[in-house]
Amino acid sequence: MTGYKVANGNGTAKTNGNSNGHSNGHCNGHKSADYTAQENPTMCSRDCCSGPGGSNRGNTCTDKKGAKAGSLNGEKIIPTPQSLLYPYEVIEEIADFITKGSGMRPKIGIICGSGLGSLADIIQDPKIFEYEKIPNFPVSTVEGHAGRLVVGTLEGATVMAMQGRFHFYEGYPLAKCSMPVRVMKLCGVEYLFATNAAGGINPRFAVGDIMLMHDHVNMLGFAGNSPLQGPNDPRFGPRFPALVNSYNKDLINKAIEIGKAMGIESNIHVGVYSCLGGPNYETIAELKALRMMGVDAVGMSTVHEVITARHCDMKVFAFSLITNKCATEYSDKKDEEANHEEVMAVAKNRQKACCELVSRLIREIHLASA
Numbered sequence: 001m002t003g004y005k006v007a008n009g010n011g012t013a014k015t016n017g018n019s020n021g022h023s024n025g026h027c028n029g030h031k032s033a034d035y036t037a038q039e040n041p042t043m044c045s046r047d048c049c050s051g052p053g054g055s056n057r058g059n060t061c062t063d064k065k066g067a068k069a070g071s072l073n074g075e076k077i078i079p080t081p082q083s084l085l086y087p088y089e090v091i092e093e094i095a096d097f098i099t100k101g102s103g104m105r106p107k108i109g110i111i112c113g114s115g116l117g118s119l120a121d122i123i124q125d126p127k128i129f130e131y132e133k134i135p136n137f138p139v140s141t142v143e144g145h146a147g148r149l150v151v152g153t154l155e156g157a158t159v160m161a162m163q164g165r166f167h168f169y170e171g172y173p174l175a176k177c178s179m180p181v182r183v184m185k186l187c188g189v190e191y192l193f194a195t196n197a198a199g200g201i202n203p204r205f206a207v208g209d210i211m212l213m214h215d216h217v218n219m220l221g222f223a224g225n226s227p228l229q230g231p232n233d234p235r236f237g238p239r240f241p242a243l244v245n246s247y248n249k250d251l252i253n254k255a256i257e258i259g260k261a262m263g264i265e266s267n268i269h270v271g272v273y274s275c276l277g278g279p280n281y282e283t284i285a286e287l288k289a290l291r292m293m294g295v296d297a298v299g300m301s302t303v304h305e306v307i308t309a310r311h312c313d314m315k316v317f318a319f320s321l322i323t324n325k326c327a328t329e330y331s332d333k334k335d336e337e338a339n340h341e342e343v344m345a346v347a348k349n350r351q352k353a354c355c356e357l358v359s360r361l362i363r364e365i366h367l368a369s370a
């Protein structure tokens with residue numbers, strides 16, 4: 001008995017390494033994350049190689065002189081496991097940069113979804129780090145994701161917020177998308193608040209509603225992809241982490257109470273989110289299949305961040321802002337097609353409610369630990 005209502009299928013609710021150097025001239029100059037590149041000739045974790053627009057995408061670094069993808073000096077290149085992209089020492093270096101630069105050890109980490117960057121704007125006495133200036137950090141490439149890390153206080157608690165997250169469809173491997181969660185962990189973060197914009201598949205959901213995530217279906221995982229793929233570093237967590245109870249029930253129940261106090265009870269649901277790779281929105285057949293699987297809302301993020309957070313034993317609270325209703329029947333109506341402008345506009349409209357929900361929940365966590 002969890003105490004909260006879970007959205008169900010029929011529209012009602014029920015209770016419930018290699019050792020060679022990286023000899024490619026393209027990558028020789030890189031520091032820090034190049035540690036990995038030095039250890040393994042098959043990759044370079046710099047964005048010019050493995051990020052969007054890079055010539056590599058984490059596997060084969062093609063040098064300027066035109067070495068062929070898939071080989072380096074005639075040797076076959078072995079793909080680099082995702083977990084080697086960011087070794088512990090590199091994550092530690094990024095975390096030190098942030099804690100020393102801000103003079104704070106934040107307890108709560110927030111990831112702002114598309115158009116929800118205002119969650120970071122309400123942080124007091126903010127110390128702002130542009131992603132471009134953080135060593136070994138990727139850059140944001142999506143509209144509505146500013147690309148800044150904001151450290152400060154909110155309702156008395158020390159927090160750090162990502163104003164801009166990284167998505168698989170941007171060309172980043174999953175381990176890179178969720179790498180900031182490990183940075184948060186080494187900065188001292190105990191609670192992850194992950195937010196996203198999502199399409200509502202559950203017919204009870206209206207645009208502007210908030211779905212508190214109580215579970216997920218990891219479609220990228222079904223296809224054999226995981227941010228934890230590759231050798232496991234036990235300093236982060238176990239080889240085989242359990243994911244039942246990933247979403248903290250106490251925080252879900254508190255959020256429901258806060259929703260009632262805010263008078264938006266009827267706009268709050270509890271449900272299952274699924275992450276697809278994107279960047280395309282889903283087909284009707286895919287949406288129907290997701291619905292049959294028990295999915296209530298669909299998006300392109302969050303799941304790999306939650307997996308990474310649970311692996312390193314963080315408490316997780318996550319919600320989806322329903323920015324569009326997903327059509328599950330064939331129709332010629334153009335207005336039923338999802339688009340990013342609508343996603344951003346709805347998020348902007350609902351940012352006040354989202355900020356209040358997050359602030360009040362953080363206040364409760366802070367008071368409970370004081």
Ligand SMILES: O=P(O)(O)O[C@@H]1C[C@H](O)[C@@H](CO)O1
Nearest residue numbers: 113114196197300301340343
């Ligand atoms: O970062 P989130 O998951 O909030 O962003 C969603 C998914 C895509 O990035 C984008 C599509 O409109 O919004």
